[in-house]
Amino acid sequence: MYKSYIFSALHAHAAQDNLSAHMPGHKNGTLLPETLKTAWGENVFRYDLTELPGLDNLHDPQGIIQKSQEQSAAIFGAQAAHYLINGSSGGLHAALMALAAGEEIFVPRHCHRSIYHGLMLAEAKAIYLPVTLDEKWGLPLGVALTDLKKAISAHPSCRNLLIVNPTYQGLSWQNAQLITYAKEIGLNVIVDEAHGAHFHFNPALPPSAIDLGADLVVQSWHKTLPALTGSSCLLVGSDYQGRNLTKVISILQSTSPSYLLLSSLEAAAIYLAVDGKEDIAHSLKEIAQFKQDLALLTTISYLHNDAWQADPFKLNLYSTVLNGEQLAAKLQNEHIYVEMSEANSCLLLLPLKFTAAYRQRLFQALAQIEQATKALPPRALTKPFYLPTIPQTKYPLKQALWQAKEAVNIEEALGRAAAEFMLQYPPGIPLLLPGEIISAEAIDLLRTYPQYQRLAVLQE
Ligand SMILES: Cc1ncc(COP(=O)(O)O)c(C=O)c1O
Structure with missing residues (x-):
């Protein structure tokens, strides 16, 4: 078929x-x-x-690429699909240029750095939305519907909204309500669904943005689907009536697109339609079993909260005696490499085909780590790398990026304007943007990172 x-x-x-x-x-x-x-x-x-x-030709598809993209669009329930060979980064740049060029757009502050680059390319004016952090763990949950409504009342002329669904850690939180509400009142909605390409394929997963009526949805198929690194897709919602996307994407992508990537995109979509749904359904049962197994351990667990609307394929592992980096290092000794480690937890991206053998190997490694570390003293929760308030801007981003800069000791940076994106990678979410004022709160957080003992600031 x-x-x-x-x-x-x-x-x-x-x-x-x-x-x-x-x-x-x-x-x-x-x-x-x-x-x-x-x-x-x-x-x-x-x-x-x-x-x-x-x-065929990706920049003017009329043959095999066109047919393949049409087929993928149907598989994902979208009006159209545009294959990308430059990751979601390129797709987000294109989406912002297509929908929000020169216009205002609501942007949550926990977005990936590619979005700030896209805002510059599109010359869009960002109205930042505050992000709610989980009270206990400090993880960014997303934007609260009440905060979006407040921003809309304060900026009634803004017609565009960007949503991150889910976060790097796999949380969708109130996104379904945000997208539904935004479409009801006629906003254009771009969704960074870099981590959610599989959502459409099982009702137990958070809803996919296309299914919720979003206009442009950018997905890194390489992150969660069996596709080569860099291969991504821009999906177009059924109501989209903006600029011609092939034209915009063409400005941003190589004129020599890799057919290996294109072919892997096609194969990933077919995989989902043919075997993927069944694999996901089976994996969800195995993951549930794995979580039950984890309950047998006393020092190692995973962060969870029903309100998070979390992707089960993302597991934020937590130890009461090891910090996230130490836990990741212990797993690495067992030849298990995690996606990211941060202050409190380390993040595992589980395969869409999560087999019993995978589950057992992971559990065995964790059980051994627990055995070797359980006598250690309990540790206190540390601060994760996020700021609860939106920093003030001294110079516009585009101007600040090219202004003369100097390096100062962190203690001397208070009140100065940042000269660079200050971020931990991964997850690639800037704490401060070039041109933003370095507050005491920011210094407090940056101090915990060895690379930020001296800071690049703009010359006064
Ligand atoms: C939330 C989010 N959006 C966008 C991107 C960019 O995706 P890509 O690496 O496919 O360019 C990333 C990358 O990690 C991400 O985490």
Whole structure:
């Protein structure tokens, strides 16, 4: 029923005895550095093709890419799908340029740095929305509906809204209400769904933004789906009537898009439609079992709260005796690499095919860590890397980025304007933007990070 339009065309070409007198320079894998040839083999390079006859053109799709994108749109319940080869970052830039160029837009302060870059490119005027932090753990939950309503009353001329669904840690919190409300009152809604590409495929997951009626939804398929790094998608909601997206995306993306990435996007969408739903349903049961197993441990648990509307495939592991980084390091000793570690917890991105074998290996490692560390003294909760209030701006972002700067000791930075994005990566959420005033509250947080003992500030 589903067709591999891109893969089939690449496969047919790769199967022929073709002499390459075109890009790329590895000439269908016949000219390869020995290291790559030995490790990867020649075959993958035979599929790394370019816009040859029959292979269509991402910048003006009319053949296999167009058909493949249409099929993916139908799989995700969207009006259209635009494949991206530059991650969600590129898609967010395009979405902001398409919907909010030169206009006001409500933007939550816990957004990824790519959104600030996009705001600059689009020359949009951001009206920042405060983010509610979880009282106990300090995790950013998102924007409260009441805060959005207050901002709308204060800025009735603003017609655009950006939502992050879910957060890096997998929390959707009040997003469903925000998107529904915003569409009811006629706002244009862009959603950074970098971490939520799988949401449409099981009702037990937080609702997908497309299903909630959002206009433009950007998803990093490479983050949660079986797709190559960098491959992402911009989905278009059924009511979208803004600028031509192919045109905008074309401004921002390479004229040499990787067919390996395009082919992996197509395959990921087909996977979801064919096997993915079943895998997800089965994995949810296994994850529930894993959480029951975790209850047998006394020092290791996971952060949770029903109100968070959390993605079950994200697990924020927590130890009462180890901080997030120490726990991650212990897991690494067991050859288990986590997505991110922060003050209190470390974040695991579980596979959409979460098998019993995966569950057992993870649990065994955690049980061993608990055994080896449970005699340690309990630790106090530490501050996570987020500011509860929105910093004041001294210079506009675009101006501040290019202004002369100097480095000062953190103690001398109070009241000065930041010269750089100050952020921890991951999650890539800036605490301060260039041009924003460094408050005592910010210094307090930055002090806990070794790289911020000297700060780049703007020259007065
Ligand atoms: C919330 C969020 N949005 C956007 C991005 C950018 O995605 P990409 O890495 O696919 O460009 C990230 C990356 O980590 C992210 O965490």
